[in-house]
Amino acid sequence: MKKITDLRDLKTFFKENVETPILGVGVYAFDRLGLEDVLEDYKILALRYSLETELIEKDLEVLSLEKGMGTKHIRQPRNSTTVINHPRTKQYLSKLNRPPLLLPYKASTKMEKICKENGWTLAASPTRFGKKLFENKATFRKILQGLGIDPPPGEIISALRLDFETLRIKYGLPFVIQHPKRGGGKGTFFINSKDDWARAMALLHSREKEGETIKEDLSQTKLIASKYISGSSPSITGCVTRHGTLSTSLQYQIIDAPLLYNPKKGSGLFCGHDWSSSHFSEEVSRQAYDIVEKVGTYFAAQGYKGIFGIDFVLEENSQKLYVTECNPRLLGSFPTIAMIQTLNGETPILAFHVLEHLGADYDIDPKEINELMRRPKFGSQMFLHNLTERWGRNQKEVKPGIYELEKGADGNNTMKFIRPGYAMKHLETENEFLLTDGLLKKHSHFSPNRRLGRILTKGGVLSENKRTLSPWAQDIAAASHSSFQLKPIKFAKITKIINPHFLAKG
Incomplete structure (x- = not known):
């Protein structure tokens, strides 16, 4: 049995002892990076063909299902299950010398079924x-x-027994309400007032599906109420x-962080x-x-x-x-x-x-x-989202790569492109920042709060209180969002029906 004690041992172990093909699976190729400098023959299966993918595939093999489709999308949910279940993926994997191990973000029941039927190993918790x-x-x-x-400190309580005054007296203001199965923003609410309470109750009784809001019955749901x-x-x-x-x-x-994610989405974003x-x-x-x-x-x-x-x-x-x-x-x-x-x-x-x-x-x-x-x-990452509260179309194509801030003629911060890049290893100084992860072609479409990209830095981005962004990070976030030049899409619901290839699911 080979003992691994450091990074060199780890690389040697994979090279000499692992024959199973290992492939990351993600919506974007960037999502499943992380092992390319450890495994010599690491490959990635992706759904979208974002701009940084063109850089990534120069360094490792990538199968992107939407390559060549421009701003159009496959009419399937935007997730790894769609990638694994696609005929092109199955054909690609059938040509490997042995059944592969697939590394997704998380498993789905359909994904588990597909992998079992094909004899593929799924590297995800059941x-x-x-x-x-x-x-x-x-x-x-x-x-x-x-x-x-x-x-x-808190309690698990039936949604039918929620009462603002009772919880206010018990936990003080603010207090926290959480849906047990939803992530931050969709199911976590900091209650500072009756207005916050009313808004939280409205959001708890609804959920988003494919960019639309639908009602949800909470009569059988247990929520969490706790001290802030x-x-x-x-x-x-x-x-x-x-x-x-x-x-x-x-x-x-x-x-x-309001410059990265619209606070109207909720709390705990x-x-x-x-x-x-x-x-x-x-x-x-x-x-x-x-x-x-x-x-x-x-x-x-x-x-x-x-x-x-x-x-x-x-x-x-x-x-x-x-x-x-x-x-x-x-x-x-x-x-x-x-x-x-x-x-x-x-x-x-x-x-x-x-x-x-x-x-x-x-x-x-x-x-x-x-x-x-x-x-x-060392290092930081910031996730930038569509802050406009509406479906938007980017009027400018933002290159993946290394940038620095500079003052424009009007005194506002602008982004100066330095060189191409897609990963943390491409950053050289703490004055630089990297835009990557899901950067799409000009005239692509983004639903409200959809992620626009990921910003990487070598240095820190939090202020001294460790809860808010530093002025430098705020400037980067604002300049990055402005660079997409998002323009609202009129009649988005009608457009989804007429041109489903453009406003994709999920």
Whole structure:
């Protein structure tokens, strides 16, 4: 059994011991980067053919289903299941020398069925661990309490029993309401007033599907009501292996940044990470490592393996970590964290996720690997969304690559293109920033709050309070959004019917 102790060992192990073809699967090719500098023959299957894909495929093999379609889209849902189920994908995989391992963001029941029928290995946690179990905030809250881990003080309550005055008296203002199965923005609400309450109730009783709002019956739903904890929002990445639980260092999340995500969408809106600013006390780090170890041990006992993430809120005064949720899948930190780990000389935690799903015969000392993966890190990422509240069409094509800010003739910040690039390794200085991930051709279409792209930097982007963007990061976000020159689309619903290839599903 080969022991892996560092990045060189890891690369050698894959080269000499792994014969199974390994392919990342994502909506965009960028989404499944992260292993290209570890595996010599890593490939990617993607749905969209975004502008940075043209750069990526110069370095590794990419099958993009929409290549050559311009601004049109395949009339199927915008997810990895569509990629795996497509006839071209099946034909492509049938020509490989042996059945592959496929690495998606998360599994679906249809994806599991397709992989089983074709003899492909799916490197994702089974759907039984998802919305009904670990990803369900109410269920996970009960698991935490059984493990002696503190979520924010609160309760699980029937939606029919919600009452503003009762909760205000019990928890004070603000307090928090959460839907157990929805992510931040769609299901998390900070209640500061009766107006916030009314808005939250309206949003809780509706949900978005294919860009439209439909009503949802909550009569049988249990919600979470809890005290609002004032503080920053760290998170940690864990990985269940046969040798024990691995984990990275704590990282700050960027939450509710109005220049990145329209605040009218809701509360708890995930906008990115800042690793450069992620310096925590030994006591706070110890809390995080104890929690991820307990959760990982519990997950392992349930048959779980691979990547999972835990989100926290760090109470300002007491410096106590409260667990807010768990994500039993790949995370929004990928692929950026894998890029940073590789550049930092660490063993990327994503590689151990793959080894576990391969069933590879390898050995590690978890304590040594954890020490390596918990090194101080550099870099940040910000997710930029359509802020216009309407369907929009970009009047300008934004090149993927390295930029710097400069003052225009009118005194406003503009973006100066420096050189092409698509990954963290292409950044050279802390004055630069990189635009990548899903940059589409001119006259493409974006639904309200749809992601426009991802901004990477070598330095930090959070201010000293670790909760808001620094002035430099704010300038980057504003200039980047302006560069798309989004123009509202009139009669979007009619356009979806007449030209479904343009306004794609999802």
